[in-house]
Amino acid sequence: MNNQSLYILVVEDQQSIAQNIANYMEDKGHVLDFATQGDQGLELALTNHYDLVILDLNLPVMDGLEVCKKLRKQARHHVPIIMLTARDSIDDKISGFTLGADDYLTKPFSLEELEVRCFALSRRHLLQTNDTLIFDQLCIDRKRQQVTRSGQNLELHTMGYRILTILAEAYPQVVSRSKLSQKLWGDEPTESDALRSHIYQLRNMLDKPFDYPMIKTMHGIGFLLNVESHVKSDVINNDK
Template sequence: MNTQSLYILVVEDQQNIAQNIAEYMENKGHVLDFATQGEQGFKLALANHYDVVILDLNLPVMSGLEVCTQLRLQASHHVPIIMLTARDSIEDKISGFTTGADDYLTKPFSLEELEVRCLALSRRHLLQTNHILTFDKLVIDRKKQLVTREEKPLELHTMGYRILTILAEAFPQVVSRSTLSQKLWGDEPTESDALRSHIYQLRNTLDKPFDYPMIKTLHGIGFVLDVKK
């Protein structure tokens, strides 16, 4: 499954870690900037609109905590920050979140997990700041409750729109059948075929007339938006 390309700032003074992140992320199509000390990273984060800043805690010149604190005080927009550190105590995590970090990942870490967290944080930030969600040529205007694909308006029933919005807001994560049912109907019981029927109708409108299907079923797991670009 392809995901969107992110513009990421990595503030890390250990060259081998920065290089590993660079190789993995750039192979996934993301664009990266780098800083090796805190003040440099702070200036870059102020000057550019990054989707995510990966910020080490132990940095020369200006610590990661100080960078985070100053960004929250001085940046004109919210800068999504993942703190990357070898410190894994509860006190360290509390310090990170208290200064304004959005997420926290301890070393050693999985590069795959780092990417997933970056994607999730970027998506969460987008959902908080923008009522228009774009996936390839699919556009969801949550304010007007309008959906278009390849600039063609889609006539979705209320339930189809709700299902599509739930999948879009969760992207790139998979939404299980039980989670989807819970969000649609709460604790009210519904017929076992109801969800299948709504998904079928949504696919007829969203997928059938176009080049590729965007609703992907992961059997035994759930549903996810499949975005080619």
């Protein structure tokens, strides 16, 4: 299916599940580290450079949601996370995504599907670390901080550019209002209508002159980059 070898951290306290993942993934050529407690998993994730983390929710010492939350705050770079859990309610999934999970797989699961999702997530992360992101008509040049849509240069204000970049880097996940506000202003308080105003201005530049809106509001949750055609090409490798 794919000859790429991934370096994966599995944080799972059920030995049988961890062993099944190990048998399948290592047979495919992937390299795995394991942790059975949340605090151990967090320490490993912060001290090693993994392609992604497979993270169970029900863990001893520190649960998966807390591990995810701390990893997002403390890691020096973004580590893709697949949450692996028996919790399958919408509220559980929203909680996971809000805290920074990139994908969600419920038990019981197919090991083949798990590998497919690992490949998809690692590829998406690679695209997101490139200097240039392309989503259908949209091109974001992060090195020059320039944005074009359908070849037209968009004169975005600084805040609009930051909002669009956050949504693009999170694609295809929803970014909650609270997470977006935290990324824009940190812990500093801001006016309640400030985010709404910036989103409105961004939409005027990004959406109104074109054939379909790219900023989608998910009512009660947050915002999503709406793309009719996924990333077309891997362009301009990050030279950092």
